[in-house]
Amino acid sequence: DIVMTQSPDSLAVSLGERATINCESSQSVLYSSNNKNYLAWYQQKPGQPPKLLIYWASTRESGVPDRFSGSGSGTDFTLVISSLQAEDVALYYCQQYYSIPVTFGGGTKVEIK
Amino acid sequence: EVQLVESGGDLVKPGGALRLSCTASGLTVTNAWMNWVRQAPGKGLEWVGHIRTKIDGGTTDYAAPVKGRFTISRDDSKNTLWLQMNSLKSEDTAVYYCTALLPPQGPRWGQGTLVTVSS
Numbered sequence: 001d002i003v004m005t006q007s008p009d010s011l012a013v014s015l016g017e018r019a020t021i022n023c024e025s026s027q028s029v030l031y032s033s034n035n036k037n038y039l040a041w042y043q044q045k046p047g048q049p050p051k052l053l054i055y056w057a058s059t060r061e062s063g064v065p066d067r068f069s070g071s072g073s074g075t076d077f078t079l080v081i082s083s084l085q086a087e088d089v090a091l092y093y094c095q096q097y098y099s100i101p102v103t104f105g106g107g108t109k110v111e112i113k
Numbered sequence: 114e115v116q117l118v119e120s121g122g123d124l125v126k127p128g129g130a131l132r133l134s135c136t137a138s139g140l141t142v143t144n145a146w147m148n149w150v151r152q153a154p155g156k157g158l159e160w161v162g163h164i165r166t167k168i169d170g171g172t173t174d175y176a177a178p179v180k181g182r183f184t185i186s187r188d189d190s191k192n193t194l195w196l197q198m199n200s201l202k203s204e205d206t207a208v209y210y211c212t213a214l215l216p217p218q219g220p221r222w223g224q225g226t227l228v229t230v231s232s
Contacts, residue, residue: 055219
């Protein structure tokens, strides 16, 4: 199984400041035949299902604010919230869908400092 | 637009059974990579199982904690995915999500359905 390791477990950022979340996979999730990284980022608020933010490591889902961006390739990935807003307080998860079982990072809790 | 709607969650006693459904629109479950994922109260996301596309044989895989107790199937005529859960345990208590992947789109998730296993 591919192990997804997220860091940090939690972070507190001032409003308007940048938040950076990292995700490392235990093996590459880059599919060579199409050059796509099978990596997604989700935001989850209490009582709600995960909301897709980013897929293919860097493609923003329709309707997601452009302050959210994803980058990385192979085994190392990053989610950046460029200017934290109050509504961004949530848990964030990375997920690999390169192979079965799909696996998730442990989550990063983002709070306001 | 892809929509996945789960239903069937309920309160059930340990040892009992339950069948969840996931009805899809905007995609054909036969052609998508369909998974069930669950989230226990206050916990992270856990993969439950998967059914391959028809082209890939339609076979299934399961997470170790549910193998031998849970069964994933599809009803192509109803464009619906099923999760049959038998011999339920308290640790199966969770919100169960149906997810689908049909490239080039990203993963799609339903709203989830709550399963509570308690006496």
